[in-house]
Amino acid sequence: MPDLPDEPDEIRSWSGDFDPLADHDERRVLFATLDSFRQYRRTAHQNTTHRRRQAFYALPSAHWQMLAEPPFSILDNFNRVDDAIDVNAEIADAILATGLASFGLPATPDPADPSQNWHGTANSADVNKAHSTLRQFYRDWSAEGQSEREACYAPVLQDLRNEFGGRAGGTEEDEVKVLVPGAGLGRLVFEVCAAGFAAEGNEISYHQLLASSWVLNHTTGARQHTLHPFALHFSNLLSRDQQLQTVQIPDTHPGTTMVEAQGSATPFGKMSMSAADFTVLYSNPSNEAVFDAVATVFFIDTAPNLIRYIEAIRHCLKPGGIWINVGPLLWHFEDGSNRSHGGSDETQDQGIGEPGNVELTETEVFCLVERMGFAIEKRQAGHERPWCGYIQDPNSMLVPLYRPSHWVARKKINL
Template sequence: MEKHPHPGTDLRHGQRSDSEQEEWAGEYDPLADPQERRVLFAALDSFRQYRRVLHRNITHRRRQSFYSLPSSHWEKLAAPPFCMLDTLNKIDDAIDSNADIAEAILATGLAPMRLPLDPAPHDVRNWRNKATSEDISKANSTIRQFFRDWSAEGQHERDVSYGPVLRALRQRFGERPASGTKVLVPGAGLGRLVFDLSVAGYAAEGNEFSYHQLLASSWVLNHTRKPEEFALYPFALGFSNLKSRSQQLKQVMIPDVHPGSVVKQQSLLPESQRTMGSMSMTAADFLIQYTEPESKDAFDAVATVFFIDTAPNLIRYIETIHHCLKPGGLWVNVGPLLWHYEDRHNGNQSKSEGADTDDIEKLGIVEPGAVEFTEDEVLQLVRSMGFDIEKHDTEAGECGYIQDTESMLQNTYRPSHWVAVKT
């Protein structure tokens, strides 16, 4: 994936792009490349299919199973106090509410690229019916992630994950960083940390590879109209480890903070009183984009949050971060070591993985090979590659990841937190 700007997220002037077409303006057109077009179309179509597929897989099949019970059994469970059919109706309503978000993301993704809502079947721009079950699963995960990044109820997860970054930067650059202090956030996801950094006064640049995440972050940053505009049911699709149905049907409102309103409020202040920095996003392979000559010594800090374990080859990540940091620049890391490519060593490598060329430098994250490190080994590796570890916090706190705190099963991370300085 080549670099092109994220839709309409340059907030330094406190306004959106003048036209929707400008939102994806850049040196690279994803529709011109067949492979990029396929991936983008699959992401778009996954949001379109969300409503239909989730109703079919979550409630329709459960109704079929319900009516397969002996009649005396399902009749008992259909009546109070169980009311199982009423529960499935409520789950359907929750799916519809989440699908409203999915379709809003879709609409704002189609418009700037001038893709038709109902393309002709043989049109090269026909983006429909391209999503696989894996793509739809990614759409569902992306929608659930709004709980973590853009709801008031997700604040604890953000405090543990993003709080150490903001504190480390504040300690280094002060309460009001100098204008133009640049912070890079690889794996920026739905853009909340990038937004929070810009609010804190930094020139924050996010980088993201996933079209699902890019489309969703564009929507929440540029196209939501007010705080708490949409109802999200992050736990409605899970039927295990529940204490009550109210727990399963918990509703949260997103976004908890409306980015456009924050920017507008800043723009109304006298220039001397404005504290907000700028924000931008790039859609690119981190290992390719940020090893380019123009990225050398370009950033005052790099913040990696739940990111470094996405590396098949951590050495390449470290080399890239070292390349784009200024001498004396800060690298702040928070996150676990849930190595995403561990399946390569478990016999599950897909045919699409691996190199088709000898030019490894241009392959980025799809290069062959993978190795998983312990935390001790990660720190040794970082030190050996041009960094001093300034701080290593072994008690950074605990958090889940889109975790229902009422669930009978708690998956909890104890993230590694350390701060390194480029020597």
């Protein structure tokens, strides 16, 4: 293992001088995240098998008795799903433990102390995020998720090599700095560094930040943790074995990869992570013209207002720097949930919480990118784009697929 920072320093590297425990609203979000991982085991049992047992026993007795016997053995399968939930919960518990240590919080807080009492703060939405975060390990950190990663991460890495290949693994003065907004569980950041570039990931979700910190900094080897990614889902199954399939994570151990890269022709690049609202942090004067490249993967459609994202990318890119994008346009705020529809005369970026939202077509995205100071140099034609899933069981009877857009834009030098 490489020498890694202890947890408090690691958290400070996420958020600069900002202390989330000192801010009431930020502390509430962090506490709810921690509590959602604590509640994973209980809520998964409650919402998955407990309610299904109740519904099963509500069938006519002759019917449930028949289905309880082989070859159906429905009740036995509920028990196996419970076992799978407990296996998954070990990962949730590990993420929680490292998160608590990072922030210096007790596992059993004083209920009378609001500055440390994180128990019972998560709502159902927070818990759902913890569930989906665990499933995301299938995509980013299992061998079985490689095909999804290849469809989305490989084009980015190839574009970086095409543009900067001669500088991969260069000295600190000549290092290529790549920003990865929406870094999620950190796999793309890791792969960019493994290719010899310096990568800074940015993520606003504490669920993703805590989980990525665990897998990058606290796992002890490859394939050390078992995950049942699809155990909680009962529809579109060919067999119970399919439902209870396992993957081993991480497929590649980050620490070992870093050590093995030392002294190689392409040493592992500098890696960092920031925890902040993307548009606010990277519109800051301190980040002006800092990065050689920005790589957005399944990210731009998280924007309520894409103009804010483009402004931030333009601001933090060096003149002549490139913006690589791969992803769909599944606009996250299309339903208008939790958005204010009142007008705003403010020109100051208020981040993801800014009122208003708009959905654009790909053609309109291209027009907007070019109007705002970029020249699109590469576009992958629709018929050339590979189909890919997102945390998708390839054996499912229902296989939703994306055909993600892939393009490269260069920031114009004379703006």
